[in-house]
Amino acid sequence: MPVTPPAAAPFRKVLVANRGEIACRVIRTLRRLGIASVAVYSDADAGARHVHEADEAVRIGPAAAAQSYLSIPAILGACRATGAEAVHPGYGFLSENAELARALEEAGIAFVGPGTEALAVMGDKIRAKNHVKGYGVPVIPGVSEPGLTDDELIARAREVGYPLLIKPSAGGGGKGMQVVESAADLPGALATARRVATAAFGDGTLLLERLVRSPRHIEVQVLADAHGATIHLGERECSLQRRHQKVIEEAPSPLFETPKGAQTRARIGAAACDAARSVGYVGAGTVEFLVSDEAPDEFFFMEMNTRLQVEHPVTEMVTGVDLVEQQLRVAAGEPLGLRQEDIRLDGHAIEARVYAEVPARGFLPATGRIELLDEPTGETVRVDSSLEQGLAIGSDYDPMLSKCIAWGQDRAEALAALDAALGEYTVLGVATNIEYLRLLLADPDVQAGHLDTTLIERRLDSLAFRAPGEAEYAAAALLAHDGGRLADVSGGPAPGPWALDGWRLGAAAAHRVTLGTPDGGIATVHVLSTPEGVRVSVDLAGERGAERKATLAAEAGGVVVLTLDGDEHPYRWAQGIAAAGERTVFLGDRGWSVALPVLGRAERLARVRAAVHRHEGEADPEVRTPMPGTVVSVAVENGQRVEEGQPLVSVEAMKMEHQLTAALPGTVQLHVAPGALVKADQVVATVIPPDLTPREAHEGA
Template sequence: MAQLSIPFRKVLVANRGEIACRIIRTLRRLGVASVAVYSDADGGARHVREADESIRIGPAPALESYLNIAAIVEACRSTGADAVHPGYGFLSENEAFARALGEAGIAFVGPGVEALAVMGDKIRAKNHVAGFGVPTVPGIARPGLTDAELIAAADGVGYPLLIKPSAGGGGKGMHVVASVDELPRALVTARRVAAAAFGDDTLFLEKLISAPRHIEVQVLADQHGTTIHLGERECSLQRRHQKVIEEAPSPLLDEETRARIGQAACDAARSVGYTGAGTVEFLVSDEAPDEFFFMEMNTRLQVEHPVTEMVTGVDIVEQQLRVAAGEPLALAQEDVRLDGHAIEARIYSEALVETGSGRREFLPSTGTAEFLREPAGSGIRVDSSLLEGLAIGADYDPMLAKAIAWGRDRSEALARLDAALADYTVLGVTTNIEYLRLLLADPDVQAGKLDTTLIERRLEHLEFRAPGEAEMVAAGLLAEHTGERELGAGAWRRDGWRLGAPAGRRVTLGTSDGGVVTVRISGPHDGGPHAGAPHGSSWSVAVDSGSARKASLAVVGHSAQLELDGELHTYSWAVGRANEGQTIYLGDGGWSVSFPVLGRAQRLERLLAAIHRNEGEASPEVRSPMPGTVVSVAVAPGESVESGQPLVSVEAMKMEHQLVAGVAGTVQLHVGLGALVKADQIVATVAPAPTPAPEPSTQA
């Protein structure tokens, strides 16, 4: 097994989730011991199980654990780790962290403090690289700009423009502003998000490039003066400035532009004496693909690094470790060859919901991975944090895994990735896998006609699959199979037993829109379908007031095959049990659906709520669509508000969601700043303004 020439005996991975697992994999291959750190929320996490040893660093909030420099340095001391790999996010680009490790005699697997200081500040970085001939986006970027100064300078920058935080990355705190009227409120939000995420609320403005494509270049640099690049990645498919699908190489660039942008990236890295692996990000207009503008440099490993690894054959984490250990790079620029094409899709725990404004939006989701099947095969790689039985909370980023596919060309890579996603099954928590497949099938994505606004333009028009009668029947029969139904179970169940044929059974299911469906089941087995029932047995089933249909169900492990009036339907399935009862989960081709099994009280509650919806009444209750923390309150108790007016902002999994009034009236707040809220919790109530009495008629 290969060893580092200046060996690290033990490396602590100061991160969590799929990236921690991925780093541990390379450490194991190199024969280096690994240490995982974990918060109270991550005691049973996959990275903890896969490391050689692990150590607790604090409670769930990141500021008290994964962002706690003192706790991580102490973890290194107590475990004897002589190096730290920071992964990405958290402390990976934190100058103070690198300095603290250096003072403790612990190697930091990353660049030097000077590079972190310059490139970690986007304003300083932009001004710095411009002095080395690297083209930059027009805008205003000076330290310490106030909101008033930014507003005054905005006209000179021109609308539409982009607000960006100087610290941090990952799109957090970035806002597109179309007009001067939007700017003041957007600046307030951007400062709050930047301060919370990075501890620095410094902002600057950039001109928004038309038809922009986000292209980044992977660089490697050693401590002996060698800097090379590993080609570029196309990262234009983004939502809220967060990348969703990435690929290498970019379908936009020709060889001449590839060489120029690679050289510009190396120049930017050399300008700060960069060492290790880093990424230089550029904006390229689709209308002028031979022009590019420096945006920022990420002084760390990127989420999307696997696509570069798959087309170059270079293990970037290994190179980081070797550089940190003082070794020279083992390859020169002329050794780098791009072979084939690779595409990555990020799998998030999130659900698509209709917002108060009638728009679709993805919000973080929580749950437990009741069943998991991850794809494998030729050209397929999965970097994952998932385990069956793993609880997915709201404390951290919602990314669960990455599916990566390699092909001899872009077309083959796209086809392989789609097939892998079709075979990716996660039941118990809602994911974006169906959405990823719809996005990959988009004609412009297939053709490589990409830009950073494509996702937002398409979202409202994508046709997501809705559960049909077959899924409702399958869920009803599976609820019977697991012994749950409205009439009870066991020897003394109240099933209306009588001489002759048994009475029909009824299973009431909840739907994702808050509705109710009832599956009525009757047939030869008064206990309903079960593991010992003959596969040839059939039942008569009906959904709500629909006509009766003939159904049979065969269940083997987590596979269920439904035959409904002679038509076969095959699903992966799982059951989740909680205090509120049980939920049946079904999955098929990357799509999934959940059906809570409702008792009488739950059924009545949903039916009453549906009456109000059917009458077209807007609800006076404002509920949080996700668990999280209240990060801002925009109104005072008793204040008069208009329909659509922002009331409260809730943050979960590094995403902020604004809750608005559904009706005009007087607001009553039920939460305060910093409060922890549950999904569907009422955070405010708006008492509608009374309707004025009609004027008395003066007609004789």
């Protein structure tokens, strides 16, 4: 068992230089240790959960991260204003910034992280790779020299061979990484990677690595103090990724759950400790390795993250160690209260990241307001979250909202527990990836532990996302027809035509409710009151549905049950205003959710007109951004001839870049320039087919 650490709190007051779920998670440990917490916030986060959970909160600037969360003077000013003795940076933002660590040291404030030398070496992927190689840590073959131009990298790529991987030297999270299959694709990929790296990290330095086939992403958690002790807390499997961004993580890795795998576990743990010792590392850190599924006894150093990782809860659940507490104690100069022989891996833990995004539309970031929230609980379930009901989710920051973690005595039990927890997770008002996470967990290879970093991309096209059907449209129409007066039934039946045993109307009359469909179409629901009860019919794609007997009853916990001809359909529900400004009914069912806007006459006619003008198979000449964001680049010139699929404009939202392309060949008219702020569904360009005038193209859309 771990050695019990000293009871005394290592600091009196700590400032958390971050936001969202990680700020809330750090504040939780500070509260347990009796340490006063200071939150910082931008204008966009004035009402955020971490702000009111902290003992104090300080505004540090406008929404732009460069002027708030990335501003070292603002963080130092908040420390001086509150008397904070230490700064915990969380992850992202300034967490691996040597300048912040140096500035805090000069100000006499403790940085809850490693020293500046470790940050400088490990923060540069090229330098880190060359450095650990000298200490016997195996590395992937590649080109990792600073200062190489695109032409020099193209020339050196022959040494690496194809396929290869382009990686920015600075930063992380998969941003800027590009897989290149052939020499012809390399120049364009280098330009994109360098642009993204420069914008995201302020450093366009790139390196090339051999692409490892069937790769598994294995990382090892290390802890080290200033007294020479360095230990590891086992490994995490992080192979389930999309575009190099982790989605589901677990501890321990199923790859090492054999006698031979146990030997590899010991070797990879020792290599991680060697990498940490090579830079005199102090604090909590993660050493990341690439392991081929085809040769699981071989591993290669990728990088070291000199901070807490997003996925740290799975390690905490299988070791019982609070990593944030360890960070704080080590930063205060205390020796580790743990020895390597104290670390035991108990059971299995799996984490899923909940994002504000629309998986069925290419994982586009989503915005909105949390109208209804119900997060899972239980002895084996943990939720690290930034969510609360009424919170507005904007496009200024990363779209990750929370993490759902489940523990089991073995991997199968942990998988089942996580799936059940996600089925209990209700977030209405903003689209999330919860349904997608459940589909991914059900994949046979995921269940069997046959994982690699390309699995998600291979499976995407085969995932069957649920679409709303007759029951959902009928339930939404009845809820919209009533105006939401069933929202609070705790005190008894709501007024009006509602009763707890179903739907009541005072007189027989037909009523029509028009709802928007997720694909931009319309669904018309006819509600008719008869002496025998209410009957509904749903028109989809212009076809009138059959009339069905319908009742809608309220149950405890914000649940309504629609009964159609005897078949029951329970839903969580809420009403609110969607991002497009329309009154919307939100329905949720076992992790799945849908937003069904209630259309007025103008909105209905607009959708009908759009459907008439865009015949089946006809491309849309107008190029619209699917989300609000900032135009970061324009790849063409006004009036240029373009081909179908040619990139036109790149829009960045929630720290991700989205490329908008031409849907048909023609001449492009640009409506935006780099740096422009765009709204959701805004037209950024129009592609005029050769046989149309600009006016005809606009009217045809």
